Amino acid sequence: MTAPPDVEALGRSTWTLLHTIAANYPKSPNYKEQSDLKTFMGLFSRLYPCWVCAEDFQKYMEKEQIRVDSRNEFGTWLCEAHNAVNTKLGKPVFDCSKWEERWRTGWKDGRCD
Template identity: 50%
Template sequence: RGGVDSMPPGPDCDEPICASKSELMRKMMAKSGGRAASTSAESKDAHSSLAAVDCPPDRDLLGRHTWTLLHSTAAYYPENPDDEQRAHARAFVHAISSLYPCAWCREDFHTSASHSPPRLESRTDFSLWMCEMHNHVNEKLGKPLFKCTISGLDRRWRKGGPECSLPDISLDD
């Protein structure tokens, strides 16, 4: 099982967006014979320090935030979209698959979306399609797959569970 951090960057991608901070930390530790951080806790602290600095996102961070945007967009897509809304959603997916900063990530998503075009007839269709696309990527990365059910997707991306509720606050006080 490889995982995100073990995936090599594409041959033409030497941008920070194609790298992984975790991967860079492992390489630094290997070069120093493990002296850079002797425990996994120290390694995590070093990784957190890198993440806290105002640096460009690596592919892992960008990927997590992009999937949040994509799933949230699908979760709030109309259940009965009109032609214009379907066209906007199609253009949105096309734009992501054409402009995504990580070149090999972009090319892979573009190929996947071309082979399995977005299903835009309803919020349910779009949400399930997005989950399937995410699982397609996760499978390639050796990551766990999601259960693609509309109730599970709504709980995660639209409604949340009780742990996500804000306390009742009266604005009249």
């Protein structure tokens, strides 16, 4: 039997899910797809099992309006949100110009990580 994930394991898994959603979001989403993503992110930010993290993310979303007009806009917005969390935690930030290479197409040099 395994223990429930701690905040760090939950966070890593969550970021993987969210970045994968961004990578698979349509390049030019229609109104319904944009609306669905906004709804999902709003619900996600309220249902996230770490209440401190959830409140933090809600505040971030109020300050930095979610951008859902294209895959690149959402992927970049999400990367910036992730970097804001990493900065708060004293972790390195990621070059958001490379978000799609990291989460969608793979590294140009063929590396796995």
